[in-house]
Amino acid sequence: MRLKDKVIIVTGSTTGIGRAIAKKAVSEGAKVVVHGLEEDLGAQVVLELGEENAVLLIEDISDDGAPDRLVELAIRKWGRLDSVVNNAAIVAASTITDTDKDFISRILGVNTIAPCLLIQAALPYLIESRGAVLNIGSINAWGGEHNLLAYSISKGALMTMTRNLGDSLFREKGVRVNQINPGWVLTENEVARKKTHGLSDDWHENLPKVYAPAGRLIYAEEIAVAVVYWLSDESGPISGQVVDLEQYPMIGRNVPKDANTIPHK
Incomplete structure (x- = not known):
């Protein structure tokens, strides 16, 4: 098993991609701190994974002290911490005309600032285990759609943080930091x-082929499989990298002029 005995915090893991990551990590031998906002869904995830393999914290990741409480829970339960997966995020539409200060502060607080503070809280234990951080970004980090302004800004900032810490933390502390940028993923929240x-x-x-050349969206489980590589020892000394996980090239893509399109996000 590729993650045997590793202890991993996965934020936003009561639903969607985060839940798929938590389930895949446990199947590979890990212990997981499940986190999110939906207590009933979180309890169900823990039940599926087994109480010996998972523990739950229900709290807004941007609340004061929430990152510290996540780390403390992992240490109290299993006595170590090997990895952090910063997956929790708010996906909300906004444009330059309707993005006010409170809105963008809320998006940045959850999507960018909280991941930074969680890495900070986890760092002493990640240094001890020579652990890894994986940030879950978005292909919107590269520019984003016009109606995803604040969200795109937050993911672009997360990408810069990954590059920065991926160099400094690995060079100075032996902790790897990488990021994956999923494209359009089919989750229950996206369907709703x-x-x-x-x-x-x-x-x-x-779906139009312009958005889904495969005839379907990416499944959350397919993202989870990729995550295992970055959390395992198989990825070796690789740090500070950002990898897009999409069906088509995001940058330099040729979009047919007559494409039958629907709103992406």
């Missing part, structure tokens, strides 16, 4: 969000 935009229940079954 698109329905609020007026799309039909089966919107994801007939």
Whole structure:
């Protein structure tokens, strides 16, 4: 097993990509701190994983002291910490005309500042274990869509933090920091969000090839499989890297002029 006996914090793991990561990590031998906002869903995840393999904290990651409480829970339960997966995020639409100070502060607080503070809180234990951090970004970090301004800014900042810490922490402390940027992933939250935009229940079954050359979106479980590599010893000394996980090249892509498109995010 590729993560045998490693203790991993996965934020935002009561649903979606985070839940898939937690489940895959345990299947590879890890112990996981499950975190999120939905107590009933979190309890279900822990039940599925087994109480010997998982422990739950329900709290907004941007609350004062929340990162410290996550770390303390891992240490209290298993006595060590090997990895942090910064997955929790708010995905919310905004443009230059409707992004006010409170809104962008909230997005940055959860998507960018909280991951930095969690790394800070975990650092003494990650140094001891020569551990790893994996930040879950987004292909929107490279610029983003016009109606995802604040979200794109937050993921771009996260990417810069990954590059910065991936160099300094590994060089000085032996802690690796990397990032993956998922593209469009089919999760229960994404299905529900698109329905609020007026799309039909089966919107994801007939996607334009411009957005899904495979004829479908990426599955959360496929992202989770990739995560294992970055948390395992197989990735060796690789640090400070950002890898896009999408069906097509995000930068330099040729979009057909006659593409039958629907809103991406």
